Amino acid sequence: MGYAIEIVGLKKTYRSGVRRRSVTALNGLDLCVNRNEIFGFLGPNGAGKTTTLKILLGLLFPTAGSARVLGKPVGDLSVKAKVGFLPENPYFYEYLTCRELLDFYCRLFSIQKSERGKRIDRLLARVSLDHVANRQVRKLSHGMLQRLGIAQSLINDPEVLFLDEPMAGLDPVGRRTIREMIHELKAEGKTIFFSSHILQDAELLCDHVGILREGRLVNTGTLQEMLTPKLASYEAVVTDIPEDAIEELSHIATKLEKREERFHLLINGTENLRRMERIVAQSGGLMDSLSKTRGTLEDHFIEFINPQPGEAVNK
Amino acid sequence: MKTWAICLNTFRETVRDKVFILLVVFALIMIIASRIFGFLSIGQELKIVEDVGLASISVFSLLVAVFVGTTLVHKEIDKRTVYTIVSKPIHRYQFVIGKYAGLNLTILVNMVVMGLFFYLLVRLMHGTWSSGFDMAIALIYVEVMVVTGLALLFSTFASPTLSAIFTFLVYIAGHLSNDMMFFGARSQNIFVNIITTGLYYILPNLSRFNVKNEVVHGLPIPPNFYVYSILYGLLYCIMLVIVSSFIFERKNLK
Numbered sequence: 001m002g003y004a005i006e007i008v009g010l011k012k013t014y015r016s017g018v019r020r021r022s023v024t025a026l027n028g029l030d031l032c033v034n035r036n037e038i039f040g041f042l043g044p045n046g047a048g049k050t051t052t053l054k055i056l057l058g059l060l061f062p063t064a065g066s067a068r069v070l071g072k073p074v075g076d077l078s079v080k081a082k083v084g085f086l087p088e089n090p091y092f093y094e095y096l097t098c099r100e101l102l103d104f105y106c107r108l109f110s111i112q113k114s115e116r117g118k119r120i121d122r123l124l125a126r127v128s129l130d131h132v133a134n135r136q137v138r139k140l141s142h143g144m145l146q147r148l149g150i151a152q153s154l155i156n157d158p159e160v161l162f163l164d165e166p167m168a169g170l171d172p173v174g175r176r177t178i179r180e181m182i183h184e185l186k187a188e189g190k191t192i193f194f195s196s197h198i199l200q201d202a203e204l205l206c207d208h209v210g211i212l213r214e215g216r217l218v219n220t221g222t223l224q225e226m227l228t229p230k231l232a233s234y235e236a237v238v239t240d241i242p243e244d245a246i247e248e249l250s251h252i253a254t255k256l257e258k259r260e261e262r263f264h265l266l267i268n269g270t271e272n273l274r275r276m277e278r279i280v281a282q283s284g285g286l287m288d289s290l291s292k293t294r295g296t297l298e299d300h301f302i303e304f305i306n307p308q309p310g311e312a313v314n315k
Numbered sequence: 316m317k318t319w320a321i322c323l324n325t326f327r328e329t330v331r332d333k334v335f336i337l338l339v340v341f342a343l344i345m346i347i348a349s350r351i352f353g354f355l356s357i358g359q360e361l362k363i364v365e366d367v368g369l370a371s372i373s374v375f376s377l378l379v380a381v382f383v384g385t386t387l388v389h390k391e392i393d394k395r396t397v398y399t400i401v402s403k404p405i406h407r408y409q410f411v412i413g414k415y416a417g418l419n420l421t422i423l424v425n426m427v428v429m430g431l432f433f434y435l436l437v438r439l440m441h442g443t444w445s446s447g448f449d450m451a452i453a454l455i456y457v458e459v460m461v462v463t464g465l466a467l468l469f470s471t472f473a474s475p476t477l478s479a480i481f482t483f484l485v486y487i488a489g490h491l492s493n494d495m496m497f498f499g500a501r502s503q504n505i506f507v508n509i510i511t512t513g514l515y516y517i518l519p520n521l522s523r524f525n526v527k528n529e530v531v532h533g534l535p536i537p538p539n540f541y542v543y544s545i546l547y548g549l550l551y552c553i554m555l556v557i558v559s560s561f562i563f564e565r566k567n568l569k
Contacts, residue, residue: 059398059568104324107320
């Protein structure tokens with residue numbers, strides 16, 4: 001079957017300003033997305049997420065490298081017929097009604113008139129906009145606009161769906177609605193590629209995530225892989241520990257804090273854990289609690305988007 | 316079908332926007348002008364109404380062409396509506412042709428309404444409606460199509476303000492291209508001659524579309540003139556749309 005999306009060595013350089021200075025948006029991006037998965041494309045603002053999406057949709061032309069969607073080069077009309085796209089903060093023709101707008105998009109896919117009406121009714125009901133079908137787009141709220149955007153992205157029943165910051169600016173109810181819809185779409189067999197900087201949503205949605213920094217993919221994998229630390233980490237709370245044992249523990253723990261006569265320790269690795277247990281037992285101290293810690297996507301995100309000391313930043 | 320969908324959509328958007336307000340302004344100007352000039356020029360009321368009527372149709376249609384035409388593509392990029400269109404299975408040239416045709420359709424409807432209003436006014440003043448008026452309005456429409464094409468071309472690479480300035484400058488130069496050729500031919504300087512000849516062939520010869528004075532004063536115009544002018548105008552429009560499409564096909568939609 002092959003990948004849904006395949007990107008090899010993608011580069012994009014813009015010329016901007018009066019002096020036409022060169023700005024690198026993408027710097028050799030390599031990425032593969034499997035079919036029928038939810039892929040979260042994460043990165044801070046300006047990392048190159050939207051640029052990548054625009055290249056995949058044929059809105060921008062790459063400076064170097066190549067990108068294929070469903071096995072064909074981007075920009076191919078047969079590929080465009082099988083993809084859907086929701087831009088960030090979507091704008092539509094303000095003076096058209098929701099129904100007219102969707103009818104317009106249907107025509108761009110050469111969908112026959114007999115099919116158009118049924119499809120539009122079905123989609124408006126799906127995104128809960130059937131009660132405002134004949135309302136002009138300019139009179140819709142932000143949440144409604146976002147849902148209308150999703151409806152237009154599904155107008156051709158796409159195989160691959162590109163969503164650029166689909167949850168941006170939505171209230172918790174709106175975000176939950178969109179999340180549920182994305183899960184439904186995956187269940188229907190679609191591939192969903194979405195860019196976001198809201199990590200909570202990515203954590204709740206994605207099968208795979210990729211973290212982008214300064215136009216390069218710095219980490220990719222399943223959520224499971226990312227959230228399982230390379231070295232097991234433990235959090236312990238101990239009491240009644242003499243001063244000299246504290247001194248010993250401070251050499252083992254990565255973090256040691258005193259809170260109301262109790263000491264909170266963070267220990268990395270089972271070897272250090274055993275040493276800590278021995279010291280506490282020998283000193284006559286008491287272990288109140290011990291738990292294994294699990295990293296969050298945010299921890300990994302922060303770790304990967306911050307340049308490491310001495311690391312050259314490619315511009 | 317796809318180009319037609321974009322054309323129809325452009326028409327619907329411009330009609331629901333503010334374009335028809337111009338019609339009301341036009342109607343008011345016509346009424347006010349015919350009343351005021353009627354008082355001032357005894358015996359010449361009809362000629363004045365005909366003159367002002369044709370000039371108003373021309374000016375208001377050109378205003379729509381310049382101000383809507385120069386924002387035609389730029390507004391789509393600026394408001395990001397273009398993203399959900401170009402990402403669909405359409406060729407970019409279909410988008411450009413659709414937008415151009417849609418604005419021309421809006422202007423055509425505007426001109427038909429203005430023309431009808433003009434016709435009623437002439438008839439109310441007991442004037443005779445000659446076929447020359449039809450042809451003069453048809454030529455104004457072709458001229459407006461050329462100006463819309465210029466506005467479209469500039470809007471594919473420049474901001475609306477710059478596009479409007481460029482369009483306006485080419486419009487003026489286009490009306491002076493005959494004179495430019497005339498003075499160039501009389502010049503002793505070979506370079507001036509080459510430049511004026513070059514400009515004459517590159518710039519649209521918009522004076523070909525202006526027969527308002529001849530029609531109002533009943534002067535004869537050979538039928539061939541109309542045919543060649545319309546053909547020339549249409550060919551020029553096709554060329555402008557091809558160049559605009561060529562630029563837009565290569566444009567990065569940031």
